[in-house]
Amino acid sequence: MPKLSYKARRRWSLVILLIGLPVYIVLAVTVVNWLGRPPFLVELLVYVVLGFLWMLPFKFVFTGVGKEDPGRDG
Numbered sequence: 001m002p003k004l005s006y007k008a009r010r011r012w013s014l015v016i017l018l019i020g021l022p023v024y025i026v027l028a029v030t031v032v033n034w035l036g037r038p039p040f041l042v043e044l045l046v047y048v049v050l051g052f053l054w055m056l057p058f059k060f061v062f063t064g065v066g067k068e069d070p071g072r073d074g
Contacts, residue, residue, distance in 0.1 A: 004061070006069045012061045024054050 004012065028050045032043055055062070064070070 006064070006071060009061050009063075010065050013058075013065050016058055016061060021054065024050075 028047065031050075032038070032046055035046075037043070038046070
Protein backbone atom coordinates (compact mmCIF):
# COMPACT_ATOMS: atom_id res chain seq x y z
CA MET A 1 0.00 0.00 0.00
CA PRO A 2 1.20 3.51 -0.71
CA LYS A 3 2.24 5.55 2.29
CA LEU A 4 -0.25 8.39 2.82
CA SER A 5 0.43 11.44 4.94
CA TYR A 6 -1.69 12.10 8.00
CA LYS A 7 -3.49 14.94 6.23
CA ALA A 8 -4.22 12.78 3.17
CA ARG A 9 -5.55 9.95 5.34
CA ARG A 10 -7.88 12.39 7.13
CA ARG A 11 -9.21 13.68 3.82
CA TRP A 12 -9.68 10.20 2.35
CA SER A 13 -11.41 9.01 5.52
CA LEU A 14 -13.95 11.83 5.16
CA VAL A 15 -14.54 10.98 1.49
CA ILE A 16 -14.99 7.31 2.35
CA LEU A 17 -17.38 8.00 5.22
CA LEU A 18 -19.45 10.73 3.54
CA ILE A 19 -19.66 9.32 0.01
CA GLY A 20 -18.45 5.73 -0.06
CA LEU A 21 -20.30 4.39 2.97
CA PRO A 22 -23.77 5.64 1.92
CA VAL A 23 -23.21 4.14 -1.54
CA TYR A 24 -22.14 0.85 0.06
CA ILE A 25 -25.25 0.86 2.29
CA VAL A 26 -27.52 1.29 -0.74
CA LEU A 27 -25.71 -1.57 -2.50
CA ALA A 28 -26.00 -3.81 0.58
CA VAL A 29 -29.75 -3.16 0.88
CA THR A 30 -30.14 -3.83 -2.85
CA VAL A 31 -28.30 -7.16 -2.52
CA VAL A 32 -30.51 -8.22 0.41
CA ASN A 33 -33.64 -7.26 -1.55
CA TRP A 34 -32.42 -9.34 -4.51
CA LEU A 35 -32.28 -12.29 -2.13
CA GLY A 36 -36.04 -11.97 -1.71
CA ARG A 37 -36.10 -10.80 1.90
CA PRO A 38 -34.67 -13.80 3.77
CA PRO A 39 -35.74 -14.57 7.37
CA PHE A 40 -34.88 -11.87 9.88
CA LEU A 41 -31.86 -13.60 11.44
CA VAL A 42 -30.33 -14.37 8.02
CA GLU A 43 -30.92 -10.78 6.93
CA LEU A 44 -29.33 -9.51 10.15
CA LEU A 45 -26.33 -11.79 9.64
CA VAL A 46 -25.89 -10.53 6.05
CA TYR A 47 -25.95 -6.91 7.23
CA VAL A 48 -23.47 -7.60 10.05
CA VAL A 49 -21.06 -9.37 7.69
CA LEU A 50 -21.36 -6.67 5.02
CA GLY A 51 -20.98 -3.99 7.70
CA PHE A 52 -17.69 -5.55 8.77
CA LEU A 53 -16.37 -6.27 5.27
CA TRP A 54 -16.65 -2.69 3.97
CA MET A 55 -13.93 -1.43 6.28
CA LEU A 56 -11.26 -4.05 5.62
CA PRO A 57 -9.86 -2.51 2.42
CA PHE A 58 -9.70 0.92 4.09
CA LYS A 59 -8.11 -0.06 7.40
CA PHE A 60 -4.83 1.65 6.49
CA VAL A 61 -6.69 4.93 5.81
CA PHE A 62 -8.46 5.03 9.17
CA THR A 63 -5.52 3.92 11.33
CA GLY A 64 -4.50 6.78 13.63
CA VAL A 65 -6.80 9.39 12.07
CA GLY A 66 -8.50 10.17 15.39
CA LYS A 67 -5.21 10.96 17.09
CA GLU A 68 -3.18 14.15 16.98
CA ASP A 69 -1.03 14.74 13.88
CA PRO A 70 2.25 12.92 14.57
CA GLY A 71 4.20 15.33 12.34
CA ARG A 72 2.97 18.48 14.11
CA ASP A 73 5.53 20.12 16.32
CA GLY A 74 3.96 20.98 19.62
